[in-house]
Amino acid sequence: MFVSKIKRLLTAVVGFVLLFSVGGASADYVLNLRQGVTPISHDAYDLHMFVFKICVSIAVVVFGAMFISILKHRKSKGAVPAQFHESTTVEIIWTVVPFLILIAMAIPATKALVVAEKPGQPDLEIKVTGYQWKWGYEYLGENVSFISALSTPTAQIYNKQPKGPNYLLEVDHPLVVPVHKRVRMMITAGDVIHSWWVPDLGMKKDAIPGYINEMWFNIEKEGTYRGQCAELCGKDHGFMPIVVIAKNEADYRKWLAEQKSKKAADSASADRDWSMDELKMRGKKVFASNCAACHQASGMGVPGVFPALKGSSVATGPKIAHINTVLHGRPGTAMSAFAKQLNDIDLAAVITYERNAWGNNTGDLVQPSEIKAAR
Amino acid sequence: MSTATTHDAHHEEHPKGLLRWVFTTNHKDIGTLYLIFALTMFFIGGAMAMVIRAELFQPGLQFVNPQFFNSMTTMHALIMVFGAVMPAFVGLANWLIPMMIGAPDMALPRMNNWSFWILPFAGTMLIGTLFMQGGAPAGGWTMYPPLVLQTGNAFPFLIFSVHLLGISSIMGAINIIVTIMNMRAPGMTMMKMPLFVWTWLITAYLLIAVMPVLAGAVTMLLTDRFFGTSFFNAAGGGDPVLFQHIFWFFGHPEVYIMILPAFGIVSAIIPTFARKRLFGYSSMVYATASIAFLSFLVWAHHMFTVGMPLTGELFFMYATMLIAVPTGVKVFNWVATMWKGSMTFETPMLFSIAFVMLFTIGGFSGLMMSMAPVDFQYHDTYFIVAHFHYVLVPGAVFAIFAAVYYWLPKWTGNMYDEKLGKLHFWLSTIFVNVLFFPQHFLGLAGMPRRIPDYSTQFAGFNEISSIGGFAFGLTQLLFLYILIKTVRGGSKATDQVWEGAEGLEWTLSSPPPYHSFTVAPEVK
């Protein structure tokens, strides 16, 4: 009676689960940890499977005993309670056996941990800085650095457009690294704590202001690997993805050279005078990807949390105060220092934009050279 | 003890109406207040969980903005931990400990009143932050700086309500310790105490040890924000990770504060319905004590990704794995108690069996996470969310359900409706798994926790999880109905209530007299 009840329930549950998995069949289902593309991620996967199997075996024994007991030792079947209790031998057995199992787990775990944390001579070093809500990358010794932020259009997020294949896992400037090279990541943060995680690389490390944490990977396969910030970092924590593109050495070199020439072109044009229209146009873009998350595209901010820039005394007051606010931020608040995140042109553009948008008609023009002077 | 014998019949009279509850110093009244408060918070926190699951039902932002979503996850956790689970256990302790040890009341009745009445104020203040400028706290219940320092006007209220909740817990814990140490009936030695009393005694010591640590940590946040200190501010020479160490030094024992009393409950219920003595009483006591001791040595397993030195990671990995041993002893003991018993499956037993199974599943994922090199992958994903919900919902909360069904006939003198109780059990058990099991898959596939929106590959399992969540939430209204129905009437319960029940509380009438034991019983 009871058994048939359980059977019926189980069928119901399985049916229920199947129903919904078929219902949403468009998504492909991942049930298990990803094997990844680095030695560390393979270690983690193997260890995960090893312990998973141990757990399943223990579960079979323990739950098996429970189920047999539930089915056989029931009053309705006339079971008479046995009197046994307290057995030191039994207690010792079920203390020692698990302990031995733990040792069997600890050995491979220790090995994997030592490998994951082993310092080694890196082929390439990249400094990663977490900001609310984007990542800064700096190729140490290469003079290449950029900011990488979510590129999914807001319309997709608010369901006004169909969602793309890499919804929320796409960025404007992906991190590019060579395959088969030991890459050392030096991870820190500019405001609050973030965590840099790409599942296929097998490791996550917190990005903490004031700390430089190290992690390394050595990617085995060319490809695009996607991840996300893993530590709650405020409003748009769910919207700061990471994209790593692993290229072969030659392609990587080519990409690096392109970055360098782009940078050279930028710094050349930083010295000339920019027109109002040029600055406003560029400023609008910079604002959208760097400031709008807090101050909103409308410039109205979020009452009580992020101040409005429309009509703000700073954005309509003396230029230098405005420049300093954006360059150096406001310590202890969510307003971070943008001096290191944006170049002179972008800063000049965004400040000019703020002073001339949403009815802030100061007519002021801020040139890249003024930013350079204020730094 | 002398008070016990001087109480006589006219003391049965007590203020009527609302004032009875405001001024009460009676352990049963206060226990009831705690339980009602916990249930209220359970529904408020549950409503927030419904908001979370509604937003996560599909990819994209549908109902709430990300900031409010973060407030929901933060407040849901704070309310469930400090408002629902902990007060529910203190309520059970108030009701049961005097009756189990043969005492007339708690040792410090006025403090008992005060420790309860702090709670509604703290709870109201915490919930009130939802209406403040800048919104409710949204930096996670873990309150990590620097993020938490970005909280709006709610910030000092958050800190102050945590202080109040802590004070209430400490006072409750002192009361429990003093009661257990001084008011046991003659003949009840420590090793004759029911396991619920034992587990609560150990829990109370944990509370006294760690609540001040939390209070210290949040006070440091307060001074960092308002008084120019830099405890956690790297730019001022402080260390943001220091907070995490302090928080988890509180936080890990806190996890056991929420589960040890549950162990005690299940250890009372399984022998009753198996009609067989608990297999290893003393090893259960020692296992509880070892878990409590180890809980102070494992805090940094919550922080494997902060960049600790290798030796630190190894230490915390080994210490964490070690906890599996005493926890295993407990599970094996429960199974051995059931083995060759003569079992019946009334609602409390059903919930207890589900507890043993599902808590063990949570334990398994815990064991997997103890291994640092894999935890680098699991950390801060839905795998963790699945893990701690398995130990807290079909763990702690199911144990509370089991306790309520088990002792409610004693408390009210009325039997609950067994059919409805079983229905509540089956619906809860099915949907709790529909709700949380898929979250393992989400975490393994790479979905971080605390995000309001996710990439489309996670859509299917989130949908299933949300459906489970709504159904689980609705099911709890049935629980409320059963409770109200039982309190109002129902078939009369005998004093013994359950055929196989043992312990002093079953020697009292159902419902028990206002002062439990006016004459101390003799324990042989």
Ligand SMILES: [Cu+2]
């Ligand atoms: Cu982040």
